[in-house]
Amino acid sequence: MEAIVSDINYWVTIFLMVAGLYIVVARGNMIKKLVGLSVFQTSVYLLYILPGKILGGTAPIVDPAYTVYSNPLPHVLILTAIVVGVATLALGLALVVRINEAYGSIEEDEVHVQDLEE
Amino acid sequence: MIESNLPALQVVVPLLAAPFCAMFRKGPGAWFIALAANWAAFAIAVALLLRVSDGSILSYMMGGWPAPLGIEYRIDIVNAFVLLVVSGIGAVIIPYARLSIAIEIAEDRQAWFYTMYLLCLAGLLGVTITGDAFNIFVFLEISSLSSYVMIAMGRDRRALTASYQYLIMGTIGATFIVIGIGLLWTLTGTLNLLDLAQRIRVIENAPGVLSALAFLAVGISLKLALFPLHLWLPNAYAYAPSVASAFLAGTATKVAIYLFLRFFFTVFGGSAWFDASPVAEIFLVLSLAAMFAASTVAIFQNDVKRMLAYSSVAQIGYITLGISLASETALTGSIVHIFNHALMKAGLFLLVGGIVYRLRLFKIEDLAGIGRKMPLTMAGFTILGLSMLGTPGTVGFIGKWYLGLAAIEAGYWWLVILIVASSLLTLVYMGRVVEVAYFREPSPAVAQLREAPLSMLIPAWLLVVGSVWFGFDTEATVGFASRAAAALVAGVF
Numbered sequence: 001m002e003a004i005v006s007d008i009n010y011w012v013t014i015f016l017m018v019a020g021l022y023i024v025v026a027r028g029n030m031i032k033k034l035v036g037l038s039v040f041q042t043s044v045y046l047l048y049i050l051p052g053k054i055l056g057g058t059a060p061i062v063d064p065a066y067t068v069y070s071n072p073l074p075h076v077l078i079l080t081a082i083v084v085g086v087a088t089l090a091l092g093l094a095l096v097v098r099i100n101e102a103y104g105s106i107e108e109d110e111v112h113v114q115d116l117e118e
Numbered sequence: 119m120i121e122s123n124l125p126a127l128q129v130v131v132p133l134l135a136a137p138f139c140a141m142f143r144k145g146p147g148a149w150f151i152a153l154a155a156n157w158a159a160f161a162i163a164v165a166l167l168l169r170v171s172d173g174s175i176l177s178y179m180m181g182g183w184p185a186p187l188g189i190e191y192r193i194d195i196v197n198a199f200v201l202l203v204v205s206g207i208g209a210v211i212i213p214y215a216r217l218s219i220a221i222e223i224a225e226d227r228q229a230w231f232y233t234m235y236l237l238c239l240a241g242l243l244g245v246t247i248t249g250d251a252f253n254i255f256v257f258l259e260i261s262s263l264s265s266y267v268m269i270a271m272g273r274d275r276r277a278l279t280a281s282y283q284y285l286i287m288g289t290i291g292a293t294f295i296v297i298g299i300g301l302l303w304t305l306t307g308t309l310n311l312l313d314l315a316q317r318i319r320v321i322e323n324a325p326g327v328l329s330a331l332a333f334l335a336v337g338i339s340l341k342l343a344l345f346p347l348h349l350w351l352p353n354a355y356a357y358a359p360s361v362a363s364a365f366l367a368g369t370a371t372k373v374a375i376y377l378f379l380r381f382f383f384t385v386f387g388g389s390a391w392f393d394a395s396p397v398a399e400i401f402l403v404l405s406l407a408a409m410f411a412a413s414t415v416a417i418f419q420n421d422v423k424r425m426l427a428y429s430s431v432a433q434i435g436y437i438t439l440g441i442s443l444a445s446e447t448a449l450t451g452s453i454v455h456i457f458n459h460a461l462m463k464a465g466l467f468l469l470v471g472g473i474v475y476r477l478r479l480f481k482i483e484d485l486a487g488i489g490r491k492m493p494l495t496m497a498g499f500t501i502l503g504l505s506m507l508g509t510p511g512t513v514g515f516i517g518k519w520y521l522g523l524a525a526i527e528a529g530y531w532w533l534v535i536l537i538v539a540s541s542l543l544t545l546v547y548m549g550r551v552v553e554v555a556y557f558r559e560p561s562p563a564v565a566q567l568r569e570a571p572l573s574m575l576i577p578a579w580l581l582v583v584g585s586v587w588f589g590f591d592t593e594a595t596v597g598f599a600s601r602a603a604a605a606l607v608a609g610v611f
Contacts, residue, residue: 017297021290024286024290030282033286034286037286037289037290040290040293041289041293044293044296044297044300047297047300047301048300048303051304077252080252080256081255081296084255084256084259084263087259087263088259088263088285088289091263091266091267091285092282092285092286095266095270095278095281095282095285096282098270098278099275099278099279099282102275102278103275103279111279115276115279
């Protein structure tokens with residue numbers, strides 16, 4: 001129990017990771033799949049940011065008054081990763097719009113049936 | 119000035135040229151910029167390879183920030199060779215692109231295609247050249263996102279679903295890679311590959327390292343389309359515009375293979391470590407499955423491009439087979455096959471693109487008698503088909519020869535038999551197209567065809583000639599590949 005409470009942030013990360021991946025695999029609706037993908041990617045942001053945080057730490061300010069500071073690197077990295085995630089989601093949604101125009105459906109199995117008929 | 123900044127220019131030139139392409143709405147302007155940027159990238163890659171060919175290592179600090187804090191571009195013989203393959207295949211394809219794209223993509227979207235093409239090229243070159251783990255992820259996503267767009271531009275509506283499927287699986291793969299990199303960063307506090315390699319040797323068997331390894335292995339395997347993680351590949355290559363199929367088949371999976379080599383040999387430390395991990399056995403089994411299962415599926419395809427796509431999965435199986443054996447000879451075979459397969463498969467897709475230019479939609483049966491109407495195209499197809507088979511005197515033979523040698527070295531006689539047996543499957547599916555093309559009476563549709571235009575035939579035949587030339591003159595390719603393999607096995611970077 002104590003292990004769970006003290007590492008609660010990691011448990012949340014792992015839960016989000018697995019939940020996101022599960023949605024991608026289990027859902028047939030293309031929008032829901034993208035939502036799952038987005039949750040999955042977001043969990044990675046946490047994975048990076050968590051180890052960079054130190055309780056009581058400040059931003060890295062070069063001043064004798066501050067000695068404990070949090071690592072700024074993960075924030076920079078994750079800012080980039082967020083941009084990548086947004087671009088992926090936007091492109092994915094754009095593709096779903098086009099698929100809806102071309103097939104009249106965004107359910108994966110219905111689209112698949114139409115493909116087989118060709 | 120320019121000379122000392124070549125590593126940065128390698129990526130910056132195509133990256134900056136891309137938005138300029140987007141400014142054109144009509145006319146050949148976008149194509150011309152893509153051509154100039156791609157040829158410049160090729161020239162830079164040649165210059166870089168010549169500089170590191172004596173075994174030296176070129177280190178470039180982005181923006182003057184010293185590594186490991188700044189981003190370092192680090193070029194040794196391994197990635198210089200891959201840079202040459204990627205930019206070289208692009209340089210051959212791009213003159214071909216103008217007519218092929220003109221007929222396959224609506225006029226107001228052609229400039230976007232060239233923009234995406236250059237971004238994809240910049241991303242692939244960036245993944246290869248950089249020495250920073252997070253930078254790898256960023257460039258990987260640049261190349262992936264642009265390739266999703268290129269695939270979605272195919273004429274068939276199935277291109278859209280293929281692109282969507284690739285987006286889902288590609289993003290899962292990239293996210294796995296970034297989880298692996300994140301775990302390594304948490305353990306070592308560094309993202310610089312060289313730094314990472316040194317620090318990881320201290321904490322070698324920590325559970326965190328093993329889970330990082332597992333995430334990286336699965337993520338990169340998705341990107342390189344290792345069987346059974348290849349499901350995105352056949353549709354993506356089949357429905358993409360011909361130029362995109364040829365470019366991606368020749369380069370994208372090859373860069374992922376490079377990434378695998380870089381992480382597992384250079385970062386995790388040479389072949390000794392690789393031998394001790396279960397990754398080698400898993401790879402051996404999956405590679406064999408790819409060689410047989412994908413080739414068998416290829417036999418039953420009606421669409422030529424889809425057949426070639428499955429054949430790509432099988433050929434990647436040969437490359438990963440060499441990686442799983444992990445000896446110097448085996449890696450030489452793998453690396454030389456990266457180059458050779460890029461030549462063959464890009465060539466085949468270009469020739470098929472020539473048929474698409476004349477015939478639009480077709481199945482294999484519709485090609486009856488096409489050998490008489492498009493003799494140069496089909497002659498090239500036959501030569502490349504023989505090369506895929508591994509006929510001596512073609513490039514396809516060289517890779518398989520070294521793989522066979524490596525298998526014997528390792529004492530796996532049965533593996534040699536399996537390599538030959540899987541080549542026979544190649545004979546069946548390539549032979550089927552050749553049989554239809556040469557030994558049947560032309561149908562009315564085929565009877566009206568003319569040979570593909572010269573600007574498409576010349577690039578394709580350049581690759582055909584290359585695949586015979588490098589089948590005889592192996593000094594350059596095998597020379598580079600064996601030195602690269604030696605560096606990888608030793609784990610030097």
